[in-house]
Amino acid sequence: MKTIVLFTALLASQLLMANDYEETMKLNIVKLEKSTSIEEMNQIAALFMRIADVEKMEWLPSYYASYAYARTTHFMNDADSIDSALDHAQAILDDLLKQKSDESEVYVLQGFIYSLRITSAMRGYKYSTLSNQSLEKAEQLNADNPRVYYCKANNIFHTPKMFGGGSDNALPLYKKAKALFEKNKSANTLFPGWGSYHNEVMLQKCLAKK
Amino acid sequence: MKIHTISFLFILILTGQWIDGQTIVKGKVLSNTGELLVGVNISIVGTYNGTITDTNGEFELEVENVTGKELNASFIGYKTQTINLSDNTDPLLIKLNESVTGLNAVTITAGSFAADDKERASVLEPLDIYTTAGSLGDINGALKTLPGTQSSSDDGRLLVRGGAASETSVYVDGLLAAKPYYSKVPDLPTRGRFSPSLFSGTVFSTGGYSAEYGQALSSVLVLESNDIEVEELTGVSLMSVGADLSKTWCAPNRSTSLGLGYMNLAPYYNLVNNRLDWTKPSESEQMNFIHRKKFNNGGLLKIFSTAEYGERAFNTEWDAEQVKISNNNTNAYLNVNYSLPIGEKSMLKSGVATTLNNDRQLAWIHRTRENEVNIEGRLTFVSQLSDGIKLKTGFSDAFTNYEHHYNQLQSEINWEGKYDDHILGFFAEPEIKLNSRFAIRPGLRFEYSTYLNKQNLSPRFAAAYRTGKNTQLSVAYGQYFQSPVADYLKFGSDFNNEKATHYIMSLQTGSLKERLLRLEAYYKDYDHLVTYSKGTHPYNNSFSSNGFGYAKGIDLFYRDRKTFSGTDYWVSYSYIDTKRLFLDYPVEATPDFIANHTISAVAKYFIGAIHTQVGAAWTTASGRPYHQPGDADFMTRKADIYNNLNLNLSYLTHIANHYTIIHFSISNVLGSEQLVGYQTIKNYDGKPDSLVPLLPDVKQFLFLGIFISIK
Numbered sequence: 007m008k009t010i011v012l013f014t015a016l017l018a019s020q021l022l023m024a025n026d027y028e029e030t031m032k033l034n035i036v037k038l039e040k041s042t043s044i045e046e047m048n049q050i051a052a053l054f055m056r057i058a059d060v061e062k063m064e065w066l067p068s069y070y071a072s073y074a075y076a077r078t079t080h081f082m083n084d085a086d087s088i089d090s091a092l093d094h095a096q097a098i099l100d101d102l103l104k105q106k107s108d109e110s111e112v113y114v115l116q117g118f119i120y121s122l123r124i125t126s127a128m129r130g131y132k133y134s135t136l137s138n139q140s141l142e143k144a145e146q147l148n149a150d151n152p153r154v155y156y157c158k159a160n161n162i163f164h165t166p167k168m169f170g171g172g173s174d175n176a177l178p179l180y181k182k183a184k185a186l187f188e189k190n191k192s193a194n195t196l197f198p199g200w201g202s203y204h205n206e207v208m209l210q211k212c213l214a215k216k
Numbered sequence: 217m218k219i220h221t222i223s224f225l226f227i228l229i230l231t232g233q234w235i236d237g238q239t240i241v242k243g244k245v246l247s248n249t250g251e252l253l254v255g256v257n258i259s260i261v262g263t264y265n266g267t268i269t270d271t272n273g274e275f276e277l278e279v280e281n282v283t284g285k286e287l288n289a290s291f292i293g294y295k296t297q298t299i300n301l302s303d304n305t306d307p308l309l310i311k312l313n314e315s316v317t318g319l320n321a322v323t324i325t326a327g328s329f330a331a332d333d334k335e336r337a338s339v340l341e342p343l344d345i346y347t348t349a350g351s352l353g354d355i356n357g358a359l360k361t362l363p364g365t366q367s368s369s370d371d372g373r374l375l376v377r378g379g380a381a382s383e384t385s386v387y388v389d390g391l392l393a394a395k396p397y398y399s400k401v402p403d404l405p406t407r408g409r410f411s412p413s414l415f416s417g418t419v420f421s422t423g424g425y426s427a428e429y430g431q432a433l434s435s436v437l438v439l440e441s442n443d444i445e446v447e448e449l450t451g452v453s454l455m456s457v458g459a460d461l462s463k464t465w466c467a468p469n470r471s472t473s474l475g476l477g478y479m480n481l482a483p484y485y486n487l488v489n490n491r492l493d494w495t496k497p498s499e500s501e502q503m504n505f506i507h508r509k510k511f512n513n514g515g516l517l518k519i520f521s522t523a524e525y526g527e528r529a530f531n532t533e534w535d536a537e538q539v540k541i542s543n544n545n546t547n548a549y550l551n552v553n554y555s556l557p558i559g560e561k562s563m564l565k566s567g568v569a570t571t572l573n574n575d576r577q578l579a580w581i582h583r584t585r586e587n588e589v590n591i592e593g594r595l596t597f598v599s600q601l602s603d604g605i606k607l608k609t610g611f612s613d614a615f616t617n618y619e620h621h622y623n624q625l626q627s628e629i630n631w632e633g634k635y636d637d638h639i640l641g642f643f644a645e646p647e648i649k650l651n652s653r654f655a656i657r658p659g660l661r662f663e664y665s666t667y668l669n670k671q672n673l674s675p676r677f678a679a680a681y682r683t684g685k686n687t688q689l690s691v692a693y694g695q696y697f698q699s700p701v702a703d704y705l706k707f708g709s710d711f712n713n714e715k716a717t718h719y720i721m722s723l724q725t726g727s728l729k730e731r732l733l734r735l736e737a738y739y740k741d742y743d744h745l746v747t748y749s750k751g752t753h754p755y756n757n758s759f760s761s762n763g764f765g766y767a768k769g770i771d772l773f774y775r776d777r778k779t780f781s782g783t784d785y786w787v788s789y790s791y792i793d794t795k796r797l798f799l800d801y802p803v804e805a806t807p808d809f810i811a812n813h814t815i816s817a818v819a820k821y822f823i824g825a826i827h828t829q830v831g832a833a834w835t836t837a838s839g840r841p842y843h844q845p846g847d848a849d850f851m852t853r854k855a856d857i858y859n860n861l862n863l864n865l866s867y868l869t870h871i872a873n874h875y876t877i878i879h880f881s882i883s884n885v886l887g888s889e890q891l892v893g894y895q896t897i898k899n900y901d902g903k904p905d906s907l908v909p910l911l912p913d914v915k916q917f918l919f920l921g922i923f924i925s926i927k
Contacts, residue, residue, distance in 0.1 A: 030264055048255055052268045056259040059288075089729075097292045127824045128782065131868075132343060142446035146468045168827055170870050 027061055031070070031196050038074055039200065047078045055098070065106045066196050069115065072098040073200070076119050085125040095119050110148035111198045117141040117157050124164075134161055152186035155179045156201040163208065173212040180209040239282040241301060243308030244274045245289055253291055253312060261286040261298065293318030314652030316604040321652045322682040326690035326722040327424035327736070329362050329773075332417035332440070338728055339775060345412040348818055349833035350862030350883055352919060354407045355418065356397075359437070360835075361816040363736070363771035363788040364422035367835045367858060368809060370892045370910040372405030373397050375809055376422050377738060378767030378794035379434025379716075382701045386437045387429065389518055389553050391569035392614060394590035396437075399545040399575050402895075403492065403532050404913060409522065409547070411475075414506065415439045422771070423738055424692025424720040427643040427659030427676045428596070428608060433698040433716045433742075441520050441551075444508045445471035447927065455921035456484055470509040477502040479526075485914075492913050493531040496542065500526030515556040523548040534897055535906035539580040546574040561600040568593045581626060582754065587619040588702065604649040612641040620706045622755055631755040633706040637667035639699065645676070653682040665699055667709050672697045687725040694718050700746045704759060712744040712761035734773040741766055745798040753900045757800075765796030765804060785819035805851040808893055811837035811858070827868045834861045840893035845904040855893045861885045875925045883917040890915065 030053075038050045051074035058067035075095035079088045096119055099112070106112050120137035124130050138161060145154045159179035165171025187202040245256045252273035259266035260279055269275045279285060282301045287308075290296040294312040314320065331340035344358060351357030356374050360367060366375040373381035386396035388410070400406040417440035429436045445464050453460035458479035465472045481497040502524035509517045529542035553567025571590040577583070596610035619634040645659030659676040676694035683689060697713040704711060719739045726732040745763025769792035777784045791813055797804040806812075814837040822829045839854040847853070864881035884890055892910045899905050 049268055052255070052257040052266065053264065055257050055290075056264050056266045059259065060262060060264060094292050126782075128777075128784065128822055132341065139446050142466075146446060146466070166827065168869055170873055170875055 027057070027064070028196065030057065031066065035070060035196065038070070038077065042081060044078045044081050047074050047081075051075050051078075051094075065102060065109065065112075066198075068098050068102050068105075069111065069198065072096075072102065072119075073115055073198075076115070076122060079122050088122065088125055092119055092122055108147060110144045110151045110154065113140045113144035113147065114151060114153045114157055114198075117144060117161075118153075121157065121161055121164075130165075134165060137161055150186055150190060152183045152190055152205070153198065153201045155183035155186065156205045159183060159205075159208065163212070173215045177209070177212040177216075180205055180212060184209055237280040238278045239280075239303060239305065241277045241279050241282065241287065241308065242275070242305075243310055244272070245269050245291075245310045245312060246273060247294070248311050248313045253294075256289050256291040256294075256312070259288045259290070261288055293320055316649035316652050316655075318652060320682075320685065321649060322655045322680045322688055324647070324655055324657050324678045324680045324690060324692075325688070325724055325734075326678055326680070326692035326720045327718075327738075328419055328421040329359075330417070330419045332419065339732060339734065339773065340418070341728075342412075342416055342418070345418065347820060347829060347831055347864075347866065349831040349864040349881060350835075350860070351833075352407075352881065352917075353412060355410065355412045355415075355437075355439070356408045358412075359418075359420050361786070361788060361818045361833055362420065362422075363734075363773050363790040363814075363816075364435075364769075365790070365814075366809060366811060367814055367816070367837045367860070368405075368892070369858075369860065369890065369912065370405055370895075371400070371809065372407050373400070374435060374437065376435035377740065377769065377771075378765075378792055378796075378807075378810060380807070380809065383432060383434035383698065383716075384437060385429065385432035385435075386439065388439050388520060388551050388569070389441050389567065390428075390438075390565060390596065391551050391553060391567045391594055392431075392571075392590065392592040393439075393549060393551070393569065394571040394588070394592075394616075395547055395549070395573050398526065399543055399577070401528070401541055401543045401577065402579050403541065403908075403910075409524075409549075410439065411504075414441055414504065414520070416442045422736075423718045423740070424676075424678055424694055426608075426657065426678075427645040427661040427674070427694075428610060430641050430643070430661050430663050430674070430696075431614070431639060431698050433696050433714055434740075441506070441518060442508075444469065444510060444516075445473065450926040451475075452924045452926065453921060456919055457481055469511075471507070473504075473506040475502075475504040475506075477524075488914050490913050491532075491911055494529070495531065495540075496527060496529035498526065498528040500524055513556065515554060517554050518552070520551040521549060534580065534908055540578060541580070542578045544576045546572075548572045563598045565596040565598070566594070581624050583623050583625060585621040586702075587617075589615075589617040591615045601646075604651075605646055607644070607646045609644045610642070614639040614641070616702070618702045618706060620702075624753065629753050629755070635667055635702075635705055635709070637665055637699070637705070640664045640666075655680050659694075663697060663713075665713070667705065668699060668711060668713065669709070670713055672713055672715075684725075686727050687723075690720075690722040690724070692718065692720040692722075700761075704746050704748075707755075707757075707759060711746065711759070714745050714761070714763075715743040717741045717743075728775065728777075730776075730778040732773075732775045734771075736771045737769070738771070739766070739768045742796060742798075745796060747798055748800055750800055750898065750900070754898070763796065763798035763801075765794065765798065767792060767794035769793060782824075783819060783821045785817065787818075788814075788816045790814045802850050806841050808840055808842050808851070808895070811840050813838040829866045829868075831864045831866070832861065836860075842894035842907065843896060844907060845896070855891060856889075858890065858892050859886070859888050860890060871922075871924055874927070877923045879919070879921045879923065881919045884912075884915060887916060 034050050041047050051071045054067045054071035072095045075091050078091050082088050102112055117137045117140035120133045123133040141154055141158050159176040162171050163176035183205050245253045247253055254271050256269040258275045267275050267277050283303050285301045287299045287301055288296055289310045293315055295315045297312055330338040331342055332338050345355055348358040364377050368375050374384045375381055376384055386393040396409055397406045419438040421436050425436050446466055448466050449464045451462040460477040462475035478501055480499045485494055485497045504522045507519040525546050527544045531538050531540050549571050551569040555563055555565040557563050569592045573588045575586045592614040594612040599607050601607055616637045622631040641663045643661040647657045649655045657678040661674045664671040674695040678692040680688050680690040696716045699713055700711045722736040724734045742765040744761045747763040748757040748759045751757045772789040775786035795804045795806055816835045818833045820831045837858045839856050841851045842853050843851045844853055862883045863885050867878040869876050890912050895908045895910050897906045897908055
């Protein structure tokens with residue numbers, strides 16, 4: 007009796023405690039993509055940080071932690087909150103850039119974070135330049151990364167037409183991103199996969215403007 | 217046995233510690249200053265289990281088998297704290313200390329102005345260097361709108377806190393740039409040799425700088441050249457004064473850029489009224505080559521080089537006499553440096569910078585030819601000993617080979633001189649962050665000059681204390697030594713190193729994003745300045761190192777990007793009181809390049825609807841002293857107030873799908889008389905010295921440029 011109780015208790019605790027890396031990551035990546043609450047996204051970001059703390063050899067937990075903080079800014083309005091969230095995202099990314107300096111996705115995320123810093127026209131030149139530089143670096147590292155073109159297209163889309171921006175100039179890049187999104191359906195489900203849905207939305211928007 | 221087991225289980229169930237296994241750990245997280253911290257990551261070490269603190273700084277967490285487990289509280293900018301858990305269920309009170317490496321940690325700023333995206337102590341952004349009205353693409357033009365500098369539109373070089381132009385040294389990627397300006401000819405200002413577009417970071421120190429730098433009495437300007445470029449780019453610039461062409465090639469982990477430039481002021485001078493009678497308006501050809509490569513071992517190689525040839529000739533009036541001035545200059549600069557990370561925490565930087573310079577100049581009856589070779593080799597080791605302690609040590613050898621030929625027209629006077637000098641330098645300087653609020657930087661530098669056979673030891677010290685979130689106090693002290701300039705050393709080695717001692721106190725509050733205020737007070741003591749008494753011609757003066765002097769003043773800088781939407785402006789005010797006994801001054805006096813009060817204001821406004829940035833820069837300075845030959849007392853007269861307003865317009869557009877900036881600027885919009893002061897011309901033939909007013913060549917300068925980037 008004692009043995010059985012002990013055994014079951016041990017087993018249950020083992021199961022509960024099991025740091026099932028893949029499962030937890032998968033679950034929370036999906037949760038993050040669906041979330042519209044800043045509160046929840048901050049919780050998820052913190053969880054990714056905790057995972058990163060345990061799984062020291064993995065780069066994806068810190069990547070998603072940084073991405074989650076960056077994503078919260080989609081639901082913010084004032085520049086100060088956006089800056090503070092991006093400071094968090096950047097601090098995590100700074101370490102990641104050292105740890106994984108040959109990964110295209112890390113530079114895409116850097117480009118993404120820079121473009122989110124553009125909260126006023128005065129910041130446009132500085133941060134679009136920095137963003138595009140990071141995306142160029144990402145393209146050098148992996149020319150088949152669809153997010154490179156999706157982010158580039160976004161930068162162009164939001165740049166005034168006078169400076170070579172606008173929907174017509176962004177369209178070919180959204181198309182290229184779409185083709186690559188379809189081609190690159192990654193086998194590794196933990197690998198960054200964001201952007202395809204919004205890419206399609208933007209692509210249709212550009213086509214509608216024609 | 218059976219009863220034992222049952223009672224055992226019973227106890228376990230009752231205490232809820234094992235089978236159920238859950239304990240609720242509660243707590244609150246504050247900063248060491250008592251602020252509530254929201255969003256702190258609470259985790260059980262070794263597990264994914266955790267939560268974050270809510271808006272009251274509080275958390276609640278279910279933990280299995282709590283005894284013996286550790287709880288981490290971590291937050292960006294703070295040191296992670298670990299707590300051993302026990303089955304005691306009292307709420308925890310956790311206080312986090314700010315991290316010394318965090319975003320808000322103190323940084324030593326006394327005396328220095330940074331324009332860098334990476335430097336947190338920045339007061340400028342790299343882009344500000346281009347977009348400051350009146351700077352005309354000259355780094356120094358933008359820096360002259362900062363406090364501590366003289367407006368000195370007659371000189372063009374940086375004159376900092378009472379120091380002469382030669383007292384500022386320029387470093388590129390940590391290596392000396394011996395000739396950072398184009399050759400200075402009498403009666404005309406010069407400008408910086410290096411285009412601002414080649415640099416991504418600028419730190420301009422107006423005093424109290426680190427032991428890393430020697431051979432600068434007043435100031436150092438540290439330029440960090442661009443990193444590996446990732447965008448293939450062709451740049452075409454068409455300007456009213458010339459054209460530039462540049463091309464950048466990129467590959468993973470390396471990039472190469474080549475630039476060619478041609479400048480000619482003749483077409484422009486044909487259209488305007490010049491004060492000077494130009495026989496050969498300035499014409500120059502330039503080239504620059506930049507290469508960067510990152511190696512698999514993490515090492516980074518940077519090669520930065522420029523070369524140019526320029527000539528010009530004009531006639532001017534000295535004492536109602538027509539005087540011919542001409543200058544031909546050939547210059548090459550090659551800076552090669554390699555930095556290699558050693559382990560995670562250390563970096564070895566090595567480099568060699570070579571400057572070759574040849575000047576042929578005629579000024580009235582004085583014909584000179586100068587040849588100069590400067591080679592500086594440097595080895596620096598930077599090591600992060602712990603989170604809070606960074607140690608820099610380094611060794612350098614700066615070699616100079618200088619040769620000077622002089623002959624006086626229509627006379628028998630000839631002179632030739634040359635010298636070789638090695639200045640060996642060694643420094644060690646730890647930067648110690650005692651905590652997130654308090655940092656000190658004690659340093660020591662040793663230098664030995666083989667030519668002067670003199671050595672000196674300069675102690676340096678800087679400290680900063682952060683009193684609030686965005687407010688900090690800094691102090692700096694240092695002894696600075698510099699060999700006399702080649703103009704004196706060519707006559708012999710019987711000199712001392714000139715010496716300045718700096719004392720600086722500084723207060724900075726606010727942030728660059730919104731409003732920033734910097735207030736600095738300083739006192740400087742000079743010793744061993746070169747003095748001379750006039751001989752029978754310019755090449756037989758007699759020299760000594762007996763000069764001395766002082767400078768004290770207040771510098772104020774205020775930048776505001778918040779108050780007026782879309783407008784970014786800054787205001788600088790400098791007050792200086794300085795006297796020196798140097799050159800051939802008979803008594804201690806304020807030098808003729810000093811204005812006691814200088815005010816600069818720079819404003820930028822972006823008009824989104826027409827994609828145009830409008831900029832204005834206004835400078836006014838109190839009159840500079842001068843000496844009227846024949847006066848009984850020395851340097852007692854003062855020139856009028858100097859006043860200059862510059863405007864610029866940058867229109868951003870596209871030409872055939874290529875990003876294009878059309879830039880227009882105009883100096884002295886108000887068309888005021890721009891007398892900066894008077895210059896004394898020495899006469900050696902028994903006649904009294906003559907006094908020449910310092911006036912710009914053209915009253916208003918207009919500039920139009922089209923800059924196209926082809927991707």
